[in-house]
Amino acid sequence: MDAFTLISRAQGSYVRSIDDGPIEDWPEHFADDAFYKVTTADNHRRGLPAGVIWANNKAMLKDRISALKEANIYEPHSYRHLLGQPAILEESEDGATSETSFLVVRITGNGPTDVFASGRYLDEHVFVDGTALLKRRVVVCDSTRTDTLLVLPL
Amino acid sequence: MSEATTTMAAREWPQALSKVPYWVFQDAEVYRAEQQNIFHGPFWSYLCLEAELGEPGDYCATFIGEQPVLVTRDFDGEIYAFENRCAHRGSLIAMDHYGHAKDFTCVYHAWTYNLQGDLTGVAFEEGINGKGGMGSDFCKRAHSPRRLRLANVHGLIFGSLDNDVPDIEDYLGQEILDRIERVLGGRKPVVLGRFTQNLPNNWKLYIENVKDSYHASILHLFFTTFGLNKLNQKGGIVVSESGAHHVSWSAINREAESGEHYKDQKIRSDSEYQLEDPSLVDSFSEVGDDITLQILSVYPGFVLQQIQNSIAVRQVLPTGVDTTDLHWTYLGFEEDTEEQQLVRMKQSNLVGPAGYVSMEDGAIGGFVQRGIAGASGEFATVQMGGQEAVSSESRVTEASIRGFWKVYREAMGFSIEESK
Ligand code: FES
Ligand SMILES: [Fe+2]
Numbered sequence: 102m103d104a105f106t107l108i109s110r111a112q113g114s115y116v117r118s119i120d121d122g123p124i125e126d127w128p129e130h131f132a133d134d135a136f137y138k139v140t141t142a143d144n145h146r147r148g149l150p151a152g153v154i155w156a157n158n159k160a161m162l163k164d165r166i167s168a169l170k171e172a173n174i175y176e177p178h179s180y181r182h183l184l185g186q187p188a189i190l191e192e193s194e195d196g197a198t199s200e201t202s203f204l205v206v207r208i209t210g211n212g213p214t215d216v217f218a219s220g221r222y223l224d225e226h227v228f229v230d231g232t233a234l235l236k237r238r239v240v241v242c243d244s245t246r247t248d249t250l251l252v253l254p255l
Numbered sequence: 256m257s258e259a260t261t262t263m264a265a266r267e268w269p270q271a272l273s274k275v276p277y278w279v280f281q282d283a284e285v286y287r288a289e290q291q292n293i294f295h296g297p298f299w300s301y302l303c304l305e306a307e308l309g310e311p312g313d314y315c316a317t318f319i320g321e322q323p324v325l326v327t328r329d330f331d332g333e334i335y336a337f338e339n340r341c342a343h344r345g346s347l348i349a350m351d352h353y354g355h356a357k358d359f360t361c362v363y364h365a366w367t368y369n370l371q372g373d374l375t376g377v378a379f380e381e382g383i384n385g386k387g388g389m390g391s392d393f394c395k396r397a398h399s400p401r402r403l404r405l406a407n408v409h410g411l412i413f414g415s416l417d418n419d420v421p422d423i424e425d426y427l428g429q430e431i432l433d434r435i436e437r438v439l440g441g442r443k444p445v446v447l448g449r450f451t452q453n454l455p456n457n458w459k460l461y462i463e464n465v466k467d468s469y470h471a472s473i474l475h476l477f478f479t480t481f482g483l484n485k486l487n488q489k490g491g492i493v494v495s496e497s498g499a500h501h502v503s504w505s506a507i508n509r510e511a512e513s514g515e516h517y518k519d520q521k522i523r524s525d526s527e528y529q530l531e532d533p534s535l536v537d538s539f540s541e542v543g544d545d546i547t548l549q550i551l552s553v554y555p556g557f558v559l560q561q562i563q564n565s566i567a568v569r570q571v572l573p574t575g576v577d578t579t580d581l582h583w584t585y586l587g588f589e590e591d592t593e594e595q596q597l598v599r600m601k602q603s604n605l606v607g608p609a610g611y612v613s614m615e616d617g618a619i620g621g622f623v624q625r626g627i628a629g630a631s632g633e634f635a636t637v638q639m640g641g642q643e644a645v646s647s648e649s650r651v652t653e654a655s656i657r658g659f660w661k662v663y664r665e666a667m668g669f670s671i672e673e674s675k
Contacts, residue, residue: 151448151585160531172480184502246451247608250617
């Protein structure tokens with residue numbers, strides 16, 4: 102399969118794990134030594150390193166999931182991700198880099214569908230056994246604002 | 256007496272510091288009076304870090320309450336602040352949160368201001384071909400935006416819109432100054448990231464939450480769930496003399512640690528869940544002492560936070576009766592090693608809008624705001640640890656919340672009920 106198809110398949114599966122579950126599948130879209138960060142366009146532009154979520158391995162991503170399932174307290178809510186087509190920036194046999202825009206709406210409790218986040222994924226993928234795994238995903242949110250809290254990953 | 260003060264005097268506030276009427280979180284008239292009596296009043300509000308204005312020409316557009324203000328560093332090296340409102344017809348003078356400029360030109364009709372906020376130029380002041388223009392009685396010097404009083408506390412820039420504000424040293428008191436110095440003294444902070452959280456509640460509900468050391472181990476279950484609590488910590492609450500400011504702290508207890516049973520008790524080993532990467536909580540002594548947590552608030556809306564090696568400042572800005580902006584600035588320091596910066600990055604997961612031990616605070620104010628709808632005649636009960644607003648060795652107390660209300664109710668000019 103070509104890079105575009107591999108990445109598209111992986112992203113479809115990625116958003117499904119968050120939006121429809123099981124959420125435990127979400128970290129499985131990453132390589133063991135993956136880097137994942139959620140930041141803002143403003144921080145990204147200024148080269149500021151911190152994130153609202155910051156992980157430099159897959160174990161930290163699994164901890165995110167067990168924390169939201171076992172420890173953190175919040176009102177039940179769900180997301181729906183809408184992704185643009187991935188723009189493939191570089192590709193080889195073993196992997197690719199890409200950018201994909203996203204829009205995420207959130208439904209909290211029995212509230213309305215609210216626009217929660219928009220932005221782009223800056224990605225590095227590795228191709229392993231016919232699937233694309235994320236080696237690096239920087240989630241750059243367009244706005245500097247987060248409404249109330251961010252529990253589920255983007 | 257301002258108009259806001261007169262209308263507030265018609266409202267009765269309970270004599271006991273342990274009763275807080277719910278209308279104070281709900282009433283639009285109260286909200287408007289706060290802008291006058293608190294945010295334009297004789298108090299110091301945090302504006303930005305000195306380190307964020309490193310070069311002459313650097314500026315920060317921020318707020319005191321709803322009032323837009325502009326903080327600048329001029330070419331003389333000094334920091335200035337003035338209202339961010341054009342003296343002509345009121346447009347914002349600068350819009351970028353952080354930017355760099357030699358001077359400011361209002362986009363509407365190009366009135367120009369220098370970095371100290373003096374009006375230096377008026378477009379078409381002389382008119383065109385001798386027609387139009389400003390009258391001869393117009394004096395630029397009489398039309399500059401209002402300047403703020405400024406104070407620099409270990410690199411934290413505070414401003415006040417009221418010239419009668421006490422000196423910052425008297426305002427904070429020695430204990431609070433010492434605790435700020437403990438974290439920031441002699442160090443140059445480096446900004447690691449900035450995040451804004453929209454809170455669905457009145458600003459005072461977030462302030463109560465910050466000052467509430469009672470809720471921490473109950474609402475935030477991250478440390479408990481993963482067995483990361485140290486059982487033998489010591490700590491306490493400092494309430495400043497006026498009641499306005501507070502510090503909540505905890506530290507490793509060396510005495511208990513050297514005791515025989517310590518090894519067995521150090522970590523709750525009965526916890527069902529473990530972190531897959533427990534290096535998240537590996538930390539270093541932040542300033543060479545045993546204090547692992549220090550939450551410090553300065554009235555009305557500033558927080559300096561040390562949670563292990565996660566250092567941040569928080570600025571609380573009301574944006575409506577039931578909406579608040581919480582601005583987080585995550586900090587490291589110039590002398591941090593690479594390893595130390597890595598620790599700070601990992602521990603940034605503890606705080607902010609997605610923080611393991613802070614995300615609940617983003618929602619809890621909204622739960623209260625929704626819970627008290629229809630209860631404007633009722634009262635919150637704040638009597639944990641007694642009725643006073645004083646320091647204590649126990650953190651199971653609401654003393655610093657009582658301190659906040661003590662200062663607040665006086666600043667607002669409510670009538671205090673006669674005691675029965
Ligand atoms: S409003 Fe600023 S120049 Fe007119
Ligand atoms: Fe909290």
